[in-house]
Amino acid sequence: MAVILGGIVALFAYAGGWLTPHELTPARLTDTFEQLSGVHPGFRRNHAKGVCVSGYFESNGKGAELSRASVFQAGRVPVVGRFSLGGGQPDMADGPQAVRGLGLMFELPGGEQWRTAMVNLPVFPVRTPQAFRDFLLATAKDPATGKPNPAKMQAFLTQYPGTAKALQILGSHPPSSGFDDSSFNSLNAFRFVNSSGAEAYARWTFVPLPATHTVNTINPGSTNNDYLFDALITSVHLHPLQWRLVLTVAQAGDATDDASIPWPADRRQIDAGTLTLDHIESDDTGLARDLNFDPLVLPDGIATSDDPLLSARSAVYSQSFTRRESEPRTPSPISPAEVGRQP
Amino acid sequence: MTTTNPPTQFSPLSRLLHWIMAALLLAMLFIGISMVASLGDYHRLVAIHRPLGILILLFAAVRLVNRIFTTLPPFPPTVPPPERLIATASEWLLYTLMFALPLVGWAMLSAARLPVTMFGSFHLPPILPPDPALYAMLRKTHTVLAFLLFFTFLAHLSAVLFHTLVIRDRLLNRMAFWPVK
Numbered sequence: 001m002a003v004i005l006g007g008i009v010a011l012f013a014y015a016g017g018w019l020t021p022h023e024l025t026p027a028r029l030t031d032t033f034e035q036l037s038g039v040h041p042g043f044r045r046n047h048a049k050g051v052c053v054s055g056y057f058e059s060n061g062k063g064a065e066l067s068r069a070s071v072f073q074a075g076r077v078p079v080v081g082r083f084s085l086g087g088g089q090p091d092m093a094d095g096p097q098a099v100r101g102l103g104l105m106f107e108l109p110g111g112e113q114w115r116t117a118m119v120n121l122p123v124f125p126v127r128t129p130q131a132f133r134d135f136l137l138a139t140a141k142d143p144a145t146g147k148p149n150p151a152k153m154q155a156f157l158t159q160y161p162g163t164a165k166a167l168q169i170l171g172s173h174p175p176s177s178g179f180d181d182s183s184f185n186s187l188n189a190f191r192f193v194n195s196s197g198a199e200a201y202a203r204w205t206f207v208p209l210p211a212t213h214t215v216n217t218i219n220p221g222s223t224n225n226d227y228l229f230d231a232l233i234t235s236v237h238l239h240p241l242q243w244r245l246v247l248t249v250a251q252a253g254d255a256t257d258d259a260s261i262p263w264p265a266d267r268r269q270i271d272a273g274t275l276t277l278d279h280i281e282s283d284d285t286g287l288a289r290d291l292n293f294d295p296l297v298l299p300d301g302i303a304t305s306d307d308p309l310l311s312a313r314s315a316v317y318s319q320s321f322t323r324r325e326s327e328p329r330t331p332s333p334i335s336p337a338e339v340g341r342q343p
Numbered sequence: 344m345t346t347t348n349p350p351t352q353f354s355p356l357s358r359l360l361h362w363i364m365a366a367l368l369l370a371m372l373f374i375g376i377s378m379v380a381s382l383g384d385y386h387r388l389v390a391i392h393r394p395l396g397i398l399i400l401l402f403a404a405v406r407l408v409n410r411i412f413t414t415l416p417p418f419p420p421t422v423p424p425p426e427r428l429i430a431t432a433s434e435w436l437l438y439t440l441m442f443a444l445p446l447v448g449w450a451m452l453s454a455a456r457l458p459v460t461m462f463g464s465f466h467l468p469p470i471l472p473p474d475p476a477l478y479a480m481l482r483k484t485h486t487v488l489a490f491l492l493f494f495t496f497l498a499h500l501s502a503v504l505f506h507t508l509v510i511r512d513r514l515l516n517r518m519a520f521w522p523v524k
Contacts, residue, residue, distance in 0.1 A: 017380030300464035315385035
């Protein structure tokens with residue numbers, strides 16, 4: 001009797017990860033962000049600094065060839081989103097090297113949703129969640145010097161040679177001047193299914209349309225901590241910002257489980273429509289602060305791939321979401337007054 | 344001299360529902376606990392967890408109706424009155440949790456503005472308006488209730504095993520899948 005009961009309890013404890021304290025879990029990966037950036041109550045554990053935006057997506061119907069998802073039927077759907085900078089510090093200084101993020105939620109007919117969280121990098125530096133945690137630790141600032149420890153990075157690159165290649169690609173793609181002229185990439189591949197059941201793997205990119213007005217406030221050397229966000233705010237107040245949704249279709253042999261490897265440049269691309277963002281709000285008042293841009297909230301017609309990062313992202317975003325929603329809110333450094341300032 | 348024997352077993356339908364529910368709940372508890380600790384299989388487990396929870400909710404409703412309209416076999420004399428009280432209370436606690444856990448899960452996704460996806464494009468409507476603080480509260484409640492269910496299940500199993508293996512009063516026969524005289 002004790003064997004039966006003990007066995008069930010032990011199995012349960014094993015399934016819950018309590019018997020394997022060194023195995024990486026969603027909670028332990030989220031803890032890593034907290035160790036490196038501290039806990040900032042009410043903020044995301046990563047991409048803590050950001051602003052909320054909204055607008056709409058106008059599909060031209062061409063994406064339907066690849067996916068039966070209603071978002072690719074010709075027509076317009078409302079979109080809520082959030083621009084952000086990578087890192088766990090909500091008051092970090094804007095800089096050209098900070099990773100820029102764009103999270104979007106498409107509200108589709110009948111209550112379906114499509115959520116995506118993208119960045120301006122052309123490839124992701126690592127392939128797996130374990131490598132990502134090791135990468136975070138290897139690139140963290142050494143408290144003694146205030147800079148990353150080169151020896152740690154060297155050891156990391158020896159263990160993960162794929163990252164060295166990805167970093168070369170990243171080095172040859174310098175970031176654009178601001179949020180409004182950045183491309184945002186899905187990085188991970190997804191499985192697209194069309195109305196006749198045909199499947200294809202694809203990645204997507206939101207490619208900026210040239211702005212009708214130029215905002216000359218971009219100044220990386222400025223003492224303004226928020227210069228990227230201030231330029232974005234000015235830009236949205238002057239005119240709606242627009243991006244084309246470009247779907248890139250994989251061919252047999254292209255890596256669908258490795259976001260650190262780019263696909264050849266000649267892959268077929270489908271321009272599926274235009275995203276327009278015409279409204280901007282502070283995290284304090286906007287909807288997107290309380291949205292989890294879980295990349296696996298997908299409409300029928302888009303499905304996950306075998307990319308190990310996707311499941312891990314879904315799990316860790318949920319952890320981060322639950323933690324921040326359980327905490328008291330702290331005002332965002334990008335205040336409603338700052339966002340409301342007219343050019 | 345003839346006596347009309349009261350039934351010694353639960354009705355066949357009750358027994359069938361009991362064992363289906365037992366399998367569903369045990370699977371669900373293990374999927375739930377594995378899911379929150381898993382990076383690689385998280386998405387697969389969540390995709391099963393949601394529709395399985397709704398299936399349990401439906402089964403719980405069928406069981407409740409069946410429970411109300413069927414006659415129970417009497418407790419054997421080896422179950423003393425205080426223990427009968429505990430057994431009945433834990434039975435109702437299990438029924439409550441079978442309803443509460445799926446409903447809290449559904450409500451929590453609604454409060455988080457997340458779609459309650461079943462399969463394909465089929466999803467359930469929200470049962471609460473979006474409310475982040477409520478989500479956080481319900482998410483914790485879901486975990487607490489799941490542990491309560493696990494411990495109630497352990498207590499239930501312990502009691503049956505104790506009677507069957509230690510007292511040897513064949514208590515398990517009342518719910519046995521096969522007919523017992």
